[in-house]
Amino acid sequence: MTTLRIVTAQINPVVGDIEGNTDKILDTIARATAAHNPQLILFPELVVAGYPPEDLLLRASLSHRVDRALQRIAQATSEAYVIVGYPRSREDGLYNAAGVFYRGRMQYEYFKQCLPNYRVFDEKRYFREGKESLVFDFFGVPTAVSICEDVWQDGPTSAARSQGAQLMLNLSASPFHAGKQIEREALLAQRAWQGGMPVVYCNLVGGQDELVFDGASMLVSKEGELLARSPAYQEHLACMDATWNGKTLSFAEGDITDLKPVLEDVYETLVLGVRDYVNKNGFKGVVLGLSGGIDSALTLAIAVDALGAERVEAVMMPFRYTSSMSVSDAEEQARLLGVRYSCISIEPMYDAFMAALADEFAGLDADTTEQNLQARCRGVLLMAISNKKGS
Known part of the structure; x- marks a missing residue:
């Protein structure tokens, strides 16, 4: 034997x-x-x-x-x-x-x-x-x-x-x-x-x-x-x-x-995927936009579980239509999870874009273009922070 x-x-x-x-x-x-x-x-x-x-x-x-x-x-x-x-x-x-x-x-x-x-x-x-x-x-x-x-x-x-x-x-x-x-x-x-x-x-x-x-x-x-x-x-x-x-x-x-139950399995998969993407590519951490809603709150939780709160930065980027509840919810989410938090209004840059585009848009009704411009302003802010801080 x-x-x-x-x-x-x-x-x-x-x-x-x-x-x-x-x-x-x-x-x-x-x-x-x-x-x-x-x-x-x-x-x-x-x-x-x-x-x-x-x-x-x-x-x-x-x-x-x-x-x-x-x-x-x-x-x-x-x-x-x-x-x-x-x-x-x-x-x-x-x-x-x-x-x-x-x-x-x-x-x-x-x-x-x-x-x-x-x-x-x-x-x-x-x-x-x-x-x-x-x-x-x-x-x-x-x-x-x-x-x-x-x-x-x-x-x-x-x-x-x-x-x-x-x-x-x-x-x-x-x-x-x-x-x-x-x-x-x-x-x-x-x-x-x-x-x-x-x-x-x-x-x-x-x-x-x-x-x-x-x-x-x-x-x-x-x-x-x-x-x-x-x-x-x-x-x-x-x-x-x-x-x-x-x-x-x-x-x-x-x-x-x-x-594990299916949803827990999916969550653990997301956490591992984020952790390895960040670490294997040599990033210092992550920066994300925090809106106060469910989607970005879940994204924040995944990031913190993947990397630890010290490697996560959340940025609230309000506009004129953003409710005070969204701003306070985002701040509370960041506080509860212990991440760095800042609030940067996109109003000035949106107004600058609209002023630059005034002649191009003359005589045209407002549509999803203006909504998408808000998203692009937020994207530029996050990209700049990411580039500057290596996250």
């Missing part, structure tokens, strides 16, 4: 920061080894480059930077297998790859077979499809590797089963949408049943532009039962313990983090 421990390392990389991401991977390997003494550490899809790397993949320097990163990762491995995702350039094209590292070198390499090309995904623009499965000997356990979309299609699991796999490891970068986690769990249960093997799934966490990756890495038994679920929206190391008797791999039940 062999006892095995797998750690899923859901971490938050920065797209393009290959050196920084590699530092994070090496630190995670060291922490996971010291805290849990695993036999395998599984990272998410394309974690070395960050996801989605998009046109960064077209840069000639990319392959050299990735190669240096993989050398550093290989040197950091010892008695535990480490599996990471990265873009791999070969003579016949670019592949979405996963490397299996052990005892100082890359032992195996797998290329993603199913490339998503719908909604937010455009992988066929950059990558070639892998054609071969990977099943390797993990301390006696025939173990398959797949990458994200591979488990959303039938073929890779069927191929792995035909090659005798008793365990599926999936590196993923699956972005959030409302209800997505329920879909993932149902899908992994289906694949576990189809392959007759447990599935260990490690998902990316973090925001990148309009996408947010919510983590929630999982373990599903070969019967399709959920045995472990990591927390969403945060970096996390999860231990998954198993025994292998030479024929059957059995996992013990691990920690299962509760799912």
Whole structure:
């Protein structure tokens, strides 16, 4: 009887920061080894480059930077297998790859077979499809590797089963949408049943532009039962313990983090997306227009939860039609959340614009143009504050 421990390392990389991401991977390997003494550490899809790397993949320097990163990762491995995702350039094209590292070198390499090309995904623009499965000997356990979309299609699991796999490891970068986690769990249960093997799934966490990756890495038994679920929206190391008797791999039940209600899920996604957009782009903080209404109040709350009150500035920009209640509500919202607050009237600049446009507008009735001009005045103020203060 062999006892095995797998750690899923859901971490938050920065797209393009290959050196920084590699530092994070090496630190995670060291922490996971010291805290849990695993036999395998599984990272998410394309974690070395960050996801989605998009046109960064077209840069000639990319392959050299990735190669240096993989050398550093290989040197950091010892008695535990480490599996990471990265873009791999070969003579016949670019592949979405996963490397299996052990005892100082890359032992195996797998290329993603199913490339998503719908909604937010455009992988066929950059990558070639892998054609071969990977099943390797993990301390006696025939173990398959797949990458994200591979488990959303039938073929890779069927191929792995035909090659005798008793365990599926999936590196993923699956972005959030409302209800997505329920879909993932149902899908992994289906694949576990189809392959007759447990599935260990490690998902990316973090925001990148309009996408947010919510983590929630999982373990599903070969019967399709959920045995472990990591927390969403945060970096996390999860231990998954198993025994292998030479024929059957059995996992013990691990920690299962509760799912949140849909609205709370959406809110946490927005908070993470704002935090990572601001921090990964190097902004000092945020400045926003506060009207006293519900929309900007919610935006203010998200900003404060994402960054802390000390990095948020709210600006009330009243006009002649702005009610006194709106002004007082905005001030109270800013006070309650403890952010910097100022009130700048747009009346003088609006009047200046209207005076400059008097001849152009002569004889024309007032319409939405004048309303839109108010919004443009507010936009100019916020842009100027943002430019001046680096927020």
